[in-house]
Amino acid sequence: MNPFKFSALLFILAFAFANCSNHDANGAVTRSEGPDMQKTAHSERAAAGTPYSDSAVQSIVNEAIEANRPLRIDSFHDLHAFPKERFEIKGLKKIGLATVAQYQDINNPLTKEQQALLGATDYLSELAYSDRFRMYLFYNKSMESHYGNSIALITVATQSNGISKLTLAQEYLSEGYESVIESELVGENEIHLSKTEYFGIANSRAEVDSVRVTRYIYQVSENGRIVKSK
Numbered sequence: 001m002n003p004f005k006f007s008a009l010l011f012i013l014a015f016a017f018a019n020c021s022n023h024d025a026n027g028a029v030t031r032s033e034g035p036d037m038q039k040t041a042h043s044e045r046a047a048a049g050t051p052y053s054d055s056a057v058q059s060i061v062n063e064a065i066e067a068n069r070p071l072r073i074d075s076f077h078d079l080h081a082f083p084k085e086r087f088e089i090k091g092l093k094k095i096g097l098a099t100v101a102q103y104q105d106i107n108n109p110l111t112k113e114q115q116a117l118l119g120a121t122d123y124l125s126e127l128a129y130s131d132r133f134r135m136y137l138f139y140n141k142s143m144e145s146h147y148g149n150s151i152a153l154i155t156v157a158t159q160s161n162g163i164s165k166l167t168l169a170q171e172y173l174s175e176g177y178e179s180v181i182e183s184e185l186v187g188e189n190e191i192h193l194s195k196t197e198y199f200g201i202a203n204s205r206a207e208v209d210s211v212r213v214t215r216y217i218y219q220v221s222e223n224g225r226i227v228k229s230k
Contacts, residue, residue: 073113075161082114082136087126092137095168096182100149106139118163120152128188133157133224137168146174153183153191155224164226166191166218176201189220 052060086108092099108123115121120138127135135155142149150170156163168183168191178201183193193216200209217229 071113078113079156079161086123089125092125094184095151100169157224166226191218
């Protein structure tokens, strides 16, 4: 048996045994309890003692195995084996916080290996490409406390593992300072990006000491590198 599956099964059996032991230890109802309290206690014990179905146990085991599965990264395969049908979203041009919010419930995940390589969690859109590189939009469900979810432009060189990445939309929140990145795709190889910073925030962005907006233009080179225009 797979060692991870075996460990997960041991954990589940131990958990079930603990539940059963606890149920037996607390099964007696004292005489001072009234009929309603006895009925409630009995219902709670019945619920606690409900066994898992075979399918539920298998589901828990599968989740435990996947969560503990070590990464086996094959960089070239993981970066060049994106199924085209997984890129379901078409026609994105203006990409801002509204776009991030629109797709926050997306459930189109990359593999764990691809997530580790790209710093992204879900497929989003395939863009124009050449014989030298591929260009995509990926969604990332952030686990960081100050950074919100984001959308990133990522290019992958066709003959190597070279990637280039630019965050197109994301919100950063902290005490006294916030920033917002939003972008627009212009043509096939140009990105207009703005970063709005809010300094000295009190209760809302309407109460700030100052606001600074910085605009950038990026180009995707013929080799797929994302570079900032001077």
